[in-house]
Amino acid sequence: MDEVYRGVPVTMSRVVGTPAALDAIGRVVAERGPIMFFQSGGCCDGSLPMCFGEGEFVIGGHDVRLGTVGGCPFWIDHRQFEAWKHTQLILDVGAGDPEGFSIAAGEGHHFLTRSRVFTGDELSVLEEAQPPS
């Protein structure tokens, strides 16, 4: 968890990565260049973070950049951000191929999002650092 976000202590970033995620990101980036994440929603694999080559997915003017993980930007739809903003997203790696058009986190593995509910104090600090951009 190597990230500092706008001076907010690392553990209070809106998105962090587990060692397994950081390791996988390092390998994917070494193999194919810069990548980006977009948190999905909805049907089927809706709660998974989708991993794309940087610039493959066009970011819209209303999307919210939660931070970076392993140097890679992590984005979410602004409406989904409103529903999810009380939770910290923890990027991790699980067994099984990715769904959608996402890049795998290594052969037979996919990126996934775990979540932790922020404490009241953490939320106050984060709201002062708002808005993410």
Added chain:
Amino acid sequence: MAVVEDVVRDGKTSGGAFVAPGRAGSLVDVKPRYENFIGGRWVPPAKGQYMQNISPVTGHPFTEVARSTAEDVELALDAAHAAKDAWGESSLAERAAVLNAVADAIEANLTMLAVAESWENGKPVRETLAADIPLAVDHFRYFAGATRSLEGRSTEIDKDTVAYHFHEPLGVVGQIIPFNFPLLMAAWKIAPALAAGNCTVVKPASPTPWSILKLAEVIADIVPPGVLNIVTGPGGEIGKALASSPRIAKIGFTGETTTGRLIMQYAAENLIPSTVELGGKSPNIFFSDVMDQDDRFLDKAIEGLVLYAFNKGEVCTCPSRALVQESMYDRFMERCLDRIGRITQGDPLDPTTMLGAQNSAQQLEKITGYVDIGVQEGAEVLIGGERTLLDGDLVDGYYFEPTVMKGHNDMRIFQEEIFGPVLAVTTFTDEADAVRIANDTLYGLGAGVWTRNGNLAYRMGRAIKAGRVWTNCYHLYPAGAAFGGYKISGVGRENHLMMLDHYSQVKNLLVSYSDEPLGFF
């Protein structure tokens, strides 16, 4: 679970469960590996790579399918383009005959396909026998009928000028199928595309590529070569190759929002239309008058709440948010929890099983994660909440207990599709409160309203911002009822005659029957 030595009759063991596909006595043959279905033939993947296909029933691989690459998508597009002129010019009667023959063939193999679908997806065979496969049959018949009713319109602009409007096929379309109803969702997409005179390249979901290949075996000699092509493999490779191809005239997709956006992005690059269905978080609303009498209707309403467990909750329109009127909450939920407690979970191939296996390890992990988030957010687990561990051959399968959590609508378990047998329940005070909570969501695919008061039901149905409001019913999917999303649940409609418009373009012939020049030059 089927024991191989057991007495086998009609594809079932003496215990009544269907024998697992590929085993002695099963109704379903399984080959060691499957190639792509392109141009009416089985074509090995260009790079010769295959991937294992797992049954969620056991958590173990049972066959291999092609791990295709962009070259295979091109082969499929070649076959589709070669077939499109003849199919596009086929008469409506010819197209209808093919669609009806497809329906007949599926019906003749209904039990085999139902067992295959259950093995592939993990859903209980009682559902595939009674819903998935019969609905797929009906869907092909509906569009066979619909295509015969296709009529162009003509307008007499003035006495010598006539505007004729013809439906013309788009040509070759791409269609990406989700894992939750591998055959039914394929039928939803393929039937209207073919009915409108298009050829299609279909990419099944990565976890469920096999049952549609069993369907292809059944209909291979019915559909003209190249009209229907199926390519299996990873979404990031072939899904992208198909959706971004300049050789398709439309893309249809069902899945999550980010891929939905990417599909629309690719469609924008190629200036082609897209239809995307992206899920929901559907409210199921119970007014207190359902308990005015203890009768069949109340029984139906209780089942209506428990329908969140249909297909293990892996439904875009899963009624996963129950809104129960406060004044009857305790009495009503007592009845519902009693019913949920009597759900039988086990071998999906046993016709008495009500709750089967989640589709993949990924899904199981996600569901577990959401229960964890719900508990962190302060929700109360009323029943379930844990992975179900079965024994024997099912020990590594992906089973989860039917679960109910009580909380409030701001919690993430109320805001995001969990895609598992997890119900989030909350209370409302009155009609206005019910509408407010129901619409407090990013999504708008489905909703349910239960009341004995017809006026209230009508007002609720119109006030809820969702593409389908089931009224005193839920989870009915008849062909002929339009299905699609409001808000971020998607763009477009399926399951209805109007799909023929979505898979056609309009040709206008503007004809003058006058000999008079305009007189400008």
